[in-house]
Amino acid sequence: MDKAKRRTLKVLGSTLGAAAFAYAIEPLRAWASDMSLGELLQKHYRELTPDEMRAVLARLEADAEAKYGREVTIEDIRPTPGVELGYALNLSVCIGCRKCAEACHVENNHDRTTNNSYIRVLEMEQGSFDLEKGTTTYDHAVPSPGKYYLPVQCQQCDNAPCVKVCPVQATWKESDGIVVVDYNWCIGCRYCEAACPYHARRFNWSKPEIPAEEINPNQSYLSNRVRPQGVVEKCTFCLHRTRKGLLPACLEACPTGARVFGNLLDPNSEIRWVLAHKRVYVLKEELGTRPRFFYYFDN
Amino acid sequence: MRLTACAAFLVAGCAKPFQHGEDVDAGSPSFSTEIHASPKLTSIESAETDGLGRPVRVACVTCHGVRDAGAGFPENAAVLKDFHAGLSVAHGALSCKACHVDRHGGPPMLRLATGEELATSDAIRLCAQCHGPKYQDYLHGSHGGMNGYWDLGRGPRLRNHCVDCHDPHVPKYQPSRPVLPPKDRFVTPAPVGSHHG
Ligand code: SF4
Ligand code: SF4
Numbered sequence: 001m002d003k004a005k006r007r008t009l010k011v012l013g014s015t016l017g018a019a020a021f022a023y024a025i026e027p028l029r030a031w032a033s034d035m036s037l038g039e040l041l042q043k044h045y046r047e048l049t050p051d052e053m054r055a056v057l058a059r060l061e062a063d064a065e066a067k068y069g070r071e072v073t074i075e076d077i078r079p080t081p082g083v084e085l086g087y088a089l090n091l092s093v094c095i096g097c098r099k100c101a102e103a104c105h106v107e108n109n110h111d112r113t114t115n116n117s118y119i120r121v122l123e124m125e126q127g128s129f130d131l132e133k134g135t136t137t138y139d140h141a142v143p144s145p146g147k148y149y150l151p152v153q154c155q156q157c158d159n160a161p162c163v164k165v166c167p168v169q170a171t172w173k174e175s176d177g178i179v180v181v182d183y184n185w186c187i188g189c190r191y192c193e194a195a196c197p198y199h200a201r202r203f204n205w206s207k208p209e210i211p212a213e214e215i216n217p218n219q220s221y222l223s224n225r226v227r228p229q230g231v232v233e234k235c236t237f238c239l240h241r242t243r244k245g246l247l248p249a250c251l252e253a254c255p256t257g258a259r260v261f262g263n264l265l266d267p268n269s270e271i272r273w274v275l276a277h278k279r280v281y282v283l284k285e286e287l288g289t290r291p292r293f294f295y296y297f298d299n
Numbered sequence: 300m301r302l303t304a305c306a307a308f309l310v311a312g313c314a315k316p317f318q319h320g321e322d323v324d325a326g327s328p329s330f331s332t333e334i335h336a337s338p339k340l341t342s343i344e345s346a347e348t349d350g351l352g353r354p355v356r357v358a359c360v361t362c363h364g365v366r367d368a369g370a371g372f373p374e375n376a377a378v379l380k381d382f383h384a385g386l387s388v389a390h391g392a393l394s395c396k397a398c399h400v401d402r403h404g405g406p407p408m409l410r411l412a413t414g415e416e417l418a419t420s421d422a423i424r425l426c427a428q429c430h431g432p433k434y435q436d437y438l439h440g441s442h443g444g445m446n447g448y449w450d451l452g453r454g455p456r457l458r459n460h461c462v463d464c465h466d467p468h469v470p471k472y473q474p475s476r477p478v479l480p481p482k483d484r485f486v487t488p489a490p491v492g493s494h495h496g
Contacts, residue, residue: 246447266323298436
């Protein structure tokens with residue numbers, strides 16, 4: 001079913017009674033065989049009651065097993081009060097090995113055929129800070145003389161252009177600073193992808209292919225469950241891990257310790273130490289996006 | 300209260316570097332941070348391999364606990380003939396004795412510049428005496444990497460040891476091939492000579 005229709009139907013669905021609506025769309029259902037009625041009628045994430053959420057998660061778990069042959073757990077993990085998550089990256093020690101991008105690929109159940117990852121590592125000329133001039137296709141031993149490496153992922157902007165342009169509010173910023181997408185509400189218009197100055201959003205052109213044994217079964221609704229075809233996705237600072245207090249997968253994989261993660265509100269956290277003691281930069285500061293992702297060099 | 304980030308700090312640092320919400324008191328952590336006890340600190344690879352093709356490690360004390368070499372430590376690695384032959388050392392102009400206690404018999408020990416002796420597992424203190432700024436970064440979680448929990452109120456953390464990443468004899472991080480070549484549409488190489496090359 002095309003996305004515009006799906007959207008219209010959702011809008012319609014919220015004004016009609018559910019039963020009447022289900023009856024009215026029955027003919028459509030016959031050819032929208034890849035989409036269950038539950039999926040079609042599902043409310044926005046933020047409007048689901050706890051009971052409805054449980055039903056949605058159970059349906060998604062069953063779907064995942066049917067489509068990918070793997071038993072998975074999909075949780076709905078909420079932000080912790082008093083926590084605003086932030087990330088910093090030491091560009092003096094990053095060697096451009098792309099282990100972070102690989103860890104993201106595995107952790108977040110990305111499509112295997114495209115090597116998709118929420119992280120792009122740019123090889124940059126020393127002295128340049130223009131990310132449009134970086135290259136991501138380098139394939140020689142790293143670090144290479146005269147270069148430095150700039151890993152870019154979602155900056156979890158406080159003033160996020162991607163959120164503003166979404167015509168259906170399928171993407172928003174949560175209280176812990178993470179910008180999320182309701183993949184079941186996204187209509188795939190890709191406005192957000194165009195609006196993001198950091199190329200941080202990805203569109204699922206095809207159904208993600210992942211062998212059953214490679215699926216990460218620890219999933220959450222707003223992060224690493226396998227996304228449907230035709231929707232936009234992005235880095236969530238691994239919220240299924242970090243909202244439980246764990247470090248993000250990309251940080252654990254980094255062999256140089258270039259990555260620093262923690263609670264921006266805790267004055268004793270490592271991330272606050274970096275902000276207080278290092279000369280910190282944000283990418284494209286002039287755009288006023290106010291990122292939660294910081295870069296620094298050793299003094 | 301939600302103030303915008305101080306613009307000045309982004310380029311030069313300012314007194315209140317980060318102001319997004321009210322600071323919280325995270326309390327004292329219930330879990331601890333452990334440093335990885337690398338086998339490299341107490342053993343050495345032998346020429347033998349195990350069933351998986353990995354070199355069998357031999358504890359330093361196997362030889363050093365009993366053997367008396369008599370002659371004392373050599374000035375540099377090049378003169379080693381029977382044991383540790385072929386050891387390459389590229390760590391400034393340091394001689395063996397700069398870090399190793401020149402004594403045979405008993406467990407091998409390290410030596411700080413003050414003369415204080417140190418178990419090999421405590422090597423971080425030895426590294427720190429020359430690499431102070433790196434050590435400060437390490438102590439504040441901004442060098443060296445870790446695994447586990449960012450929130451020590453909810454679980455423990457494991458830190459890498461210096462020697463997990465740096466061979467103490469050749470400490471420079473060795474270049475290697477990157478993993479996961481990207482295949483998405485943003486990264487198709489532009490034609491040579493084009494503006495976006
Ligand atoms: S980096 Fe891009 S996707 Fe992430 S919050 Fe900012 S604008 Fe949105
Ligand atoms: S894993 Fe660490 S060192 Fe490697 S590219 Fe990513 S940030 Fe840089």
